[in-house]
Amino acid sequence: MTMTRHRPHPSPFLRRALAVISVALLAFLPSVGVAAADTAVLAPPRPGGLDLGGQLDPKFLAELKAIETRVLQEQEQSRQLNQQKQAEEAKIQAHNQKSGAVRQKAAGWNGKAAALNQETAALQVRINAHNARPNTFRLPQQQAAYMAYNAEAAQLRSEQSQIQAKQNALNAEKAATTAEQNQITTEGQQLDREKQQLNQRITAHNNGITTLQSQLRTMLEQTAAALQEAATAPQNNGAAAGLTAGGDQGRPARVSADLGRAGNDGGDPSSPKAIRDALTKYGEANGVTVHPQPVRVLLTPGTVQRLTPGKAAGLSPYRSYDGLILNPDNRTFTALEVVAPGAAPDPVSQAINDGGQATALVDGRMLNLIRVQSVPGGRPTGRRPEKPVDCGPQGWDKIQDTDPANGHRAQGITACLNRGYLASHTGTAVGAQPPGYLWAQGFATTKGLSPTRDINACHLLAKQLGGSGSDLRNLSPCARGANASQRSSQQYRFNHMAMWEQQVRTVIDAGDAQVMYRVTPRYSGNRTVPTGYHVSIQGTYPDGTPAIGLNAVVPNILSNGYNLGTQTDAGAPVPTGGTA
Structure with a gap:
């Protein structure tokens, strides 16, 4: 008997059982990254470290001190804001x-x-x-085909179940990833709010810095005016009298033949010989007479007023240059500065060359400077030291023993100074008399001066820098004008020990500078009283920028012009050996 199976329409069950629903793709929107805090923190100006004691009104000095206190406060706030900004940027980076x-x-x-x-x-x-x-089969003739058809259907249903399981797993993974994405989005929104708040605080801080810069410019202008008045009060304003154009020009009177190059320049200054050689070459090449005399100039108040607050803030109103040229108008001068290749122009020189003016007091005459000219020469180190000064956490000092062959005179000190050193070395006032001290008092008396007011025992490392006043290795007989500001001294304005010591103290206290400080007495023969003091200072701030640079000699000259270290008695040098 033959069984015939009619071919009906496809089984709804079969079709339904074998229908597979496709899994739709889920397109994730990428999380929005949070940008870093984009408002820069303005750096507060650094105090100029001016030595103004005895030259300005006490009320004005108090105002200047208050401004410097604000500078320190703003520096601390700037440090805190930078730390907060770094922390916020780290959080943003981790979030991204x-x-x-x-x-x-x-x-x-x-x-x-x-x-x-x-x-x-x-x-x-x-x-x-x-x-x-x-799918209609005749049995039993098509039994095998029938069984194969159903086996294939079972296999397809099995694969369909596997795909459904994969789809369920993917949907669970999708839900977890979506939740994680939502969490990231919420965190990003919070970080955006924190960033905006931080930027608002930084903006408020920067507005305060801008106001402070304006106040400092006003103070600088007043300082320049006061210094101009102090410089001209005892002398006559001789302008450029005595200097003529063409032929043999007159030579500005020398402030001091022993005065080296000084200035807050940073880097390694060139040697005096290298400076003179560079000035000589410049004069020959340009057909001008160069007066190779180190001279310190003062900006005029009007020049300071022209500066923007940002340029004026922290700027010193004075600076030293290496020589002078009388301009063709026979009235004004150009200051010459020997610079290393690649050295950046300094702010004072820029202020003068941008239409400003400055003055220089040379042997009682006030000279007007309207231009600064750079002269190639010196070491090619630029304005940044090859290596920042690093004194370690506590700093250090090395004092040379006294010289037993020459009356136990002091020989010098080298100290690496920072906040750690100053905190652990309080310094002491003078409590001993160095060799030659009593002789110097007697000599001053014979010249009509006061043995107590005009003669000092100079610290090589100052008391305010942690120096001892009882250690004879650190003491030397000196004129008052070499030690500190003395109005009757020709060097009281711009070249005495206290001035440089105060600048060092200021850059350490206000800017956390590291300073290499060297003072070496200079002697003539076997005398025990020096002719002057070679002062070498190099300091950098924590970011590596120059803080202070100096290579100068402070002459040991009394207010009446006598150098204590070059005196003789009956043709013999004095004092020597064991002279007290």
């Missing part, structure tokens, strides 16, 4: 890294979903092919 990881996870999920869709599409093709084939 997490955001990137979530984006990578979403991209990986999308890749797996795309692969599953391809697998589903391939299975759907096979299901469609299976359902399209005849």
